[in-house]
Amino acid sequence: MLQSDYSETVDSPPAKFVSGDQTNLGHRELESDGSADAKRQAYFEKKNRRERFLGAVLLVPATPVICICWFLVRLTSKGPGLFRQTRVGYLGEEFQVLKLRTMRIDAEANGPQWSNSRDPRVTRLGRLYRKLHLDELPQLFNVVRGEMVLTGPRPERPEFVHLLAKEIPNYEERLSVKPGITGLAQVNLPPDSDLESVEKKQTLDLHYIETATFWFDQRLLASTAFRVLLIRGQKVNNALGVNKQHLVDHFSAHEDGDGNGSTMLSELLHRAPAKSEWEDEQIGDSEQEQIHGEQIHGEHSELEQSVRRPR
Numbered sequence: 001m002l003q004s005d006y007s008e009t010v011d012s013p014p015a016k017f018v019s020g021d022q023t024n025l026g027h028r029e030l031e032s033d034g035s036a037d038a039k040r041q042a043y044f045e046k047k048n049r050r051e052r053f054l055g056a057v058l059l060v061p062a063t064p065v066i067c068i069c070w071f072l073v074r075l076t077s078k079g080p081g082l083f084r085q086t087r088v089g090y091l092g093e094e095f096q097v098l099k100l101r102t103m104r105i106d107a108e109a110n111g112p113q114w115s116n117s118r119d120p121r122v123t124r125l126g127r128l129y130r131k132l133h134l135d136e137l138p139q140l141f142n143v144v145r146g147e148m149v150l151t152g153p154r155p156e157r158p159e160f161v162h163l164l165a166k167e168i169p170n171y172e173e174r175l176s177v178k179p180g181i182t183g184l185a186q187v188n189l190p191p192d193s194d195l196e197s198v199e200k201k202q203t204l205d206l207h208y209i210e211t212a213t214f215w216f217d218q219r220l221l222a223s224t225a226f227r228v229l230l231i232r233g234q235k236v237n238n239a240l241g242v243n244k245q246h247l248v249d250h251f252s253a254h255e256d257g258d259g260n261g262s263t264m265l266s267e268l269l270h271r272a273p274a275k276s277e278w279e280d281e282q283i284g285d286s287e288q289e290q291i292h293g294e295q296i297h298g299e300h301s302e303l304e305q306s307v308r309r310p311r
Contacts, residue, residue: 040209040210043212043213043214044177044178044212047149047212047214047217048146048149048178051143051149051150051151051217052143052144052146052149054150055140055143055144055149055150056143056144058140059140059141059143059144062137062140065134065137066100066137066138069081069100069129069134069135069137070082070100072125073100073101073125073126076123076124076125077101077104077105077123077125078105079101079104079105080101080105081100081101082098082099082100082101082138083098083099083101084096084097084098085097085099085157086157086158087155087156087157087158087179088155088156088157088158088161088175089147089148089155089175089178089179090147090175090176090177090178090179091175091176092172092175094158095142095147095155097139097142097147097148097155098138098139098141098142099135099136099138099139100129100134100135100137100138101126101135102122102123102125102126102127102129102130102135103115103119103121103122103123103126104121104123107121112157112159112160112269113269114160114192114265114269115191131230132228132230133182133224133227133228134228136181136182139181140181143181147178148178148179148180148181149178149179149180149181150180150181150182150217150221151180151181151182151183151184151208151212151217151220151221152177152178152179152180152183152208153174153177153179153180153183153185153201153205153208153209154179154180154183154185154186154201155179159269160269163268163269164198167195167268168195168198168199168202170202170206171202173206173209174202174205174206174209176209177209181224182220182221182224183204183205183208183220184204184205184207184208184220184242184244185200185201185204185205185208186224187220187223187224187227187232187237187242188204188237188242188243188244188245188248189201189204189248192265193264193265194264194265195264195265195268196251198265199251200248200251203247203248203251204244204247204248207244207247216241216242219240219241219242220242222240223236223237223240223242
């Protein structure tokens with residue numbers, strides 16, 4: 001079963017994805033003010049229209065492949081061949097991304113979890129689809145619908161956005177452009193495993209937003225096509241001019257003093273409910289203190305009135 005359709009995009013970021021001192025996406029949000037940001041905005045507006053059209057063209061030959069992949073999923077495991085999953089897109093608006101199912105139907109019986117290269121929930125066929133990036137093909141429908149583009153920061157799940165926005169400064173700035181099926185981070189870095197790997201992708205995503213051009217986007221698409229054909233690596237990216245590893249090399253020095261390295265994403269997700277309960281408890285204690293204080297203040301006021309009342 002497919003979930004319900006996604007509502008129309010709004011023009012401002014929902015407050016639930018904006019935290020603390022990051023309430024203003026204007027630093028990187030593309031504004032029409034005659035500055036470099038205006039040029040960025042003009043480029044991304046043209047890019048969105050161009051890639052929406054290109055996505056529709058690519059969907060024609062991709063549809064038979066999607067149908068065959070869908071049939072094989074239904075044949076080899078229980079559950080639907082396609083599924084919808086909520087992701088956070090442009091300016092924090094949620095939408096339903098469409099993917100080929102690569103995991104068991106009960107993969108998230110215990111709630112959202114980060115996946116990894118050795119995830120036991122992934123089916124045998126799913127590993128092949130992920131290796132060849134075939135599971136992402138249905139997202140061409142999202143491109144045609146205007147929810148995504150071909151190249152840009154990958155959309156993340158809202159549960160994870162809330163967590164990462166608290167851990168990584170300016171994390172929401174990646175929401176200032178539409179998310180993509182592939183991107184600069186995807187062709188340079190492996191899947192996320194810890195908080196540092198997310199910071200690396202954030203660095204490349206923001207670099208892409210600042211420097212994207214037509215020909216650079218075409219080179220990213222070419223690199224992705226080579227990856228689908230299992231031709232990948234720094235040599236390919238060097239030849240195409242999309243190797244940006246040097247932008248994240250400094251992260252290797254940001255390990256804990258005890259050598260344990262960065263926080264694992266699974267650990268961060270595991271700690272989140274406990275932290276949320278602790279925060280709720282703290283809020284509850286504060287509310288009780290406030291109520292108690294008001295009661296004391298009320299009793300003092302009544303006492304003062306009683307003293308001043310003429311007999």
